Amino acid sequence: MQHNRNLTTIGFDADDTLWQNEQFFRMTEKRFVGMLADHGEETDISARLLDAEKRNLAVYGFGIKGFTLSMIETAIEVTGGRVPAAVIADILAAGREMLGHPIEALPHARETVEKLAGAYHLVLITKGDLFDQERKLAQSGLGDLFDAVEIVSDKSAATYARIFSRHGDGPGKSMMVGNSLKSDVVPAIEAGGWGIHVPHELTWVLEHVEPPVGASRFRQIADLGQLPGLIESIAE
Known part of the structure; x- marks a missing residue:
């Protein structure tokens, strides 16, 4: 994919975005x-x-x-x-x-990450047990495609501002992709980035919030296969 100057860094959630959890x-x-x-x-x-x-x-x-x-x-x-x-x-x-459960990748996860790797700075941003998240990433075979991995205790606007400043050109030129509106989308938008919602049929009840439909940097896609096209459309 062609790199563009408006968007340089893409964050991906892991559980229920890249694989089943x-x-x-x-x-x-x-x-x-x-x-x-x-x-x-x-x-x-x-x-x-x-x-x-x-x-x-x-x-x-x-x-x-x-x-x-x-x-x-x-x-x-x-x-x-x-x-x-x-x-x-x-x-x-x-x-x-x-x-010990084997990793089950979600549709289009591998092909999409492979397509974006190299053209964008990719950061895996996930919360949970350190050992478990490291195990899943290693098993997924996607680890080498990410420029950085951040396993955090929680996800807030401050978390995204810090990570996108450390691993990219700040939240303004960054995007977060995930299945949780509460953890992945809303705080990334609050930090000044793009928030891309990829709904999963099962989302933990504690992760439910209303979609930020009025936010100019909010988008929703049906699956990760639609992400490269969306990036091209907003990155012009």
């Missing part, structure tokens, strides 16, 4: 609720797990380890402190399985 959380949650079926309604257990995740975000951050600890906490709560050790062992095993 949320579906493994949903599958594990279903399994977890099944383990506690004798102790409450499915919807109630799920709601209590979500409450635990919200409480624990500030302590454990995003990722599978925090999710596993939240499941254990919920199991203790739901059973009034009488959860059998065997159930705790099953929860830990489910968490370990998630951490």
Whole structure:
């Protein structure tokens, strides 16, 4: 692709943008609720797990380890402190399985990143467990296509301003591409960059916000295959 001076740096989210992630959380949650079926309604257990995740975000951050600890906490709560050790062992095993799950790239992820590499400065910007994100990137085979990788504890306008200044020509000449309006799109636009939303059928409830439809630098595409064309149209 032809490089242009209005846009020099492109940030990509990883989970549910380049590869599947949320579906493994949903599958594990279903399994977890099944383990506690004798102790409450499915919807109630799920709601209590979500409450635990919200409480624990500030302590454990995003990722599978925090999710596993939240499941254990919920199991203790739901059973009034009488959860059998065997159930705790099953929860830990489910968490370990998630951490070992093979990478499943999303449609057009590889071809799009390959097409943009070299013409733009590409930065992978992801939040979650350090080991897990590094493992997924290595397994994806996409690591060498990125000029930089930033694994952050959270994504805010300040995060994007810092990263795009460090790895590019500042947020004004940068773009963030991702499935989460709350984490990938809105804060990137607030920092002065472009925010490109690539919706995923599953997005964690805590990542839901309204799309910034009035923002001049907001765009939405159906899949990553549409990204190169969009970049050409806005980069003139």
